[in-house]
Amino acid sequence: MTPHPTATPAYPDIKPPVTSIGLIGWIRANLFNSWFNSILTLLVLAGLFKTVPPMVKWAFIDSLWTSTSAECHADGGACWSIITANIRFILFGFYPPDQQWRPLSAMILLVVMLLITRNRRWWHRALAWAWVAALTAMWLLMRGGFIGLQFVESTQWGGMPLTLILAIFGLTAAYPLGVVLALGRQSRMPAIKSLCVIYIELIRGVPLISLLFMSSVIFPLFLPEGITVNKIIRAQAAIILFTAAYIAEVVRGGLQAIPKGQFEAADSLGLNYFQTMRLVVLPQALKIVIPPTVSILISAFKDTSLVVIIALYDILKTTQSTLSNPKWMGFSTEAYIFLAAVYFLCCFFMSNWSRQLEKDLST
């Protein structure tokens, strides 16, 4: 592309050199822009070449997907068959096999609701009622005992539905409690304020597992003789009490971000405390804290896996019992990788959503 000096007196546009545009330019700008970065790139590439091909070979090329356990033991690659052979137990636990369409449809209902909620155009009062209806429907579907549906004891619930129930009900119940606690903490009444502060700091200072132990060991002692509460509900209560303290702190952040003028304006309109909060302060405060609330939802979802320690059959525990089956012993890596992928996808969906919300709401 050398310009012809005699043909055109005006200089035509000279294209940038090939080394600064296109693929080569990109590589130079992003991977080899200094001697340090060049060395770093080469080191990282060498590391990737050493680790990635054997892993791909193990996970895909040498792997078995639908074999028996004996074939797996003979083979050197990954044994994904442990998942495909036990998927029903891993997903649904001890739920009666012929009834497993019920937890499946409850989960599908939940996913549909989540997808609808994802879109902010649908955020009306009707959606809140739809959620109440959907959660009730899920509960009834799981429980059964009416119009010909077989009654399934909640001790038989397990796997993915249990994980989802603990997370979703945990958050829906913890949210209002957390808002009340946050309001209490901001209150000017010393007795109420100190009660809330003590509760929040106490719960946030101890690990969830101690609350779960409490629910499984001490809680029965609290009740009068003859009354027993189902273990799942006790664990659920512990998760709710735990999550509420964290939500309270998040909401407090939102409340503190509301300018004082808003309170004064509400006062001058003659609104009382509850009207001020319900109509003026909370709608603004809760909107600010949507993204951190979603991250609490994510950690609540991850924390449900702790119920393994008090022997509830959530999806982690069902996977572990599959692994303790002598036939499938020794394939923990595959099983845990599968489970990690399940948790990752769920959390990734939520955190992506939170990021999108953050973008939408920062007007």
Add this chain to the structure above:
Amino acid sequence: MDQQTPTTPTEPQEKISFWHDPDRLAIFYQALALTIVVLVGYYLFSNTLTNLERQNIATGFGFFGKEAAFEIGESLISYSAADTYFRALAVGVLNTLKVAFAGIILTVILGTFVGIARLSSNWLVSRLAAVYTEVLQDIPVLLQLFFWYAIFYEVLPSPRQALNPVAGVFMSNRGLVVGVPETHPAHAWMLAAFAAGCLAVWLLRRWAVHRQEETGRIFPVFWSAVAILLVLPALAWVAGGAPTAMNVPELQGFNFEGGINISPEFSALLLGLVLYTAAFVAEIVRAGIQSVSHGQTEAAMSLGLRPGKVLQLVILPQALRVIIPPLTSQMLNLTKNSSLAVAIGYPDFVSVANTTINQTGQAIEGIALIMAVYLFFSLTTSVFMNWYNKKVKLVER
């Protein structure tokens, strides 16, 4: 309540009804809340007392002095099954502190490293760091612990075929065995020399700051500190007779003798906690560095500061103010998450307390102890945090 302030009655003769008097209402609400809490508390307490009596469960901490009669896999202080419950619980607390301490140090190092890598101008490095933080944050820490523990006991070979990546280090399904120098009195002297070095560096720094304020001359504190901290222990080592004997692990029968044995439980717990928490720390570090606007760097450079000084005097003080508070809460999270050790059989405090509960049946005392210990950790941390926040608070004109 927020509208209680304007309560000076303008017309005192007019009687305000009870339901419209914020002051009296406030007293009423507080009394109501306290009554409910006390009543519920009393109800639960009396139920508990009846239940305990009915089930013949002892109360109080009398079990502290009794013989524990269970073994603990690893311990920092000498312990045997014949020791008391109190000593067993102390072993548990020390084991929790051990994993928390090692975990916090490694997490800060790894997290800072990944956080900086995330901001690297090298596309490959920043992508890898992003994938790391994104993936590890979204997998429950308990699952990660199980995964690493499974790797340790399923994938690693038996001690006879132990991997030997570096001389003196053996990895097997019985854990990690590392060769260490043979104990020698010179080591105590080296430690003392190091402590003396720290004191000397502190004094040196004070003197250097003072001199710089007086005369404006800068003293290279950092490099002299490095030299002092290296040379003093080295001198102590030479003076102590320069011992070089190593305690190298050797295969005896089915397991290794000698060296330091790091159990698979501890390794899996430490690895899981560090990798998980470092992902959060990386995000915090990244946000902290990004919170310092580029104008600050340019301003500092236009004042003629060298890049090292720009980092030390302008960027770090501002970034750390953003980084430290969430970082401490992550450190606390790591300590609280170390309680998951009970799931993979590392004898941390929760695990020992759990065994104690199972043996004595005194669940209330056991769980109260667990909560008290973790609350103590959190409260100490928040006292430190308040002190720090006060210290670094932006003093505005």
